[in-house]
Amino acid sequence: MKYFVGIYRLIIAFLCLAWTSVAWGEPSYWVYFTYETNFLLGLVMLWAGVACLIDGKQPPAWLKGILTLYILITGIVAATLLPPANPLTSKYVFGIMTNVILHKAAPILATIDFILFDAHKRFKWHYVLTWLIYFPFYLAFVLIRAQLWPHSGPEAHGNPYPYGFIDVNKIGWNQMWINIVFCIIGFAILGLVLFLIDKVMPKKPLLGTVRN
Numbered sequence: 001m002k003y004f005v006g007i008y009r010l011i012i013a014f015l016c017l018a019w020t021s022v023a024w025g026e027p028s029y030w031v032y033f034t035y036e037t038n039f040l041l042g043l044v045m046l047w048a049g050v051a052c053l054i055d056g057k058q059p060p061a062w063l064k065g066i067l068t069l070y071i072l073i074t075g076i077v078a079a080t081l082l083p084p085a086n087p088l089t090s091k092y093v094f095g096i097m098t099n100v101i102l103h104k105a106a107p108i109l110a111t112i113d114f115i116l117f118d119a120h121k122r123f124k125w126h127y128v129l130t131w132l133i134y135f136p137f138y139l140a141f142v143l144i145r146a147q148l149w150p151h152s153g154p155e156a157h158g159n160p161y162p163y164g165f166i167d168v169n170k171i172g173w174n175q176m177w178i179n180i181v182f183c184i185i186g187f188a189i190l191g192l193v194l195f196l197i198d199k200v201m202p203k204k205p206l207l208g209t210v211r212n
Contacts, residue, residue, distance in 0.1 A: 005117045006052030009045045012109050016042030019101040022091045028154035032162045037070045038102045061122035066131045068114045069191050075107030120201035128191040
């Protein structure tokens with residue numbers, strides 16, 4: 001079973017890394033939360049998959065948890081807040097839109113991995129708080145970049161803000177900070193849900209006997 005889990009995780013790694021590869025040709029794409037979280041998830045899943053195959057040590061629970069949380073956020077935000085992808089302007093890898101893999105496939109596959117293949121009862125209560133550390137750094141990156149290079153894209157007409165709810169040029173600073181507060185609250189709630197799921201699940205993985 002460990003080989004199945006290892007291959008499954010390597011498939012996730014391949015999808016994440018291959019479908020974020022377009023950002024290496026267009027560096028402004030790294031400002032997208034989607035590309036950052038999928039790329040990092042790909043690296044962690046590569047580690048986890050190889051560890052399964054060689055019976056090595058899995059990524060720490062905190063690290064696996066934070067990437068699971070943020071890839072879930074990526075999927076939920078894409079499904080609820082972002083407009084549908086335009087097939088004419090979207091990027092493709094192997095003939096498949098990046099949005100399909102990065103917004104849908106990766107979050108679903110990572111969630112299945114967390115539920116079925118991870119050992120549980122490993123999360124500490126403070127993970128819910130420390131998992132939030134990534135978002136302020138991401139936000140600072142976006143805002144500083146936008147101030148230094150206001151026409152650097154990746155959005156149309158050189159707009160440096162990747163998402164409307166943090167686009168200061170359109171909504172202003174006050175509304176942006178209100179949106180950010182709601183985002184952090186939402187992230188904390190989802191992190192708490194992930195923590196509680198981990199606590200109620202059996203300690204051993206539901207499928208397989210992967211070393212953690």
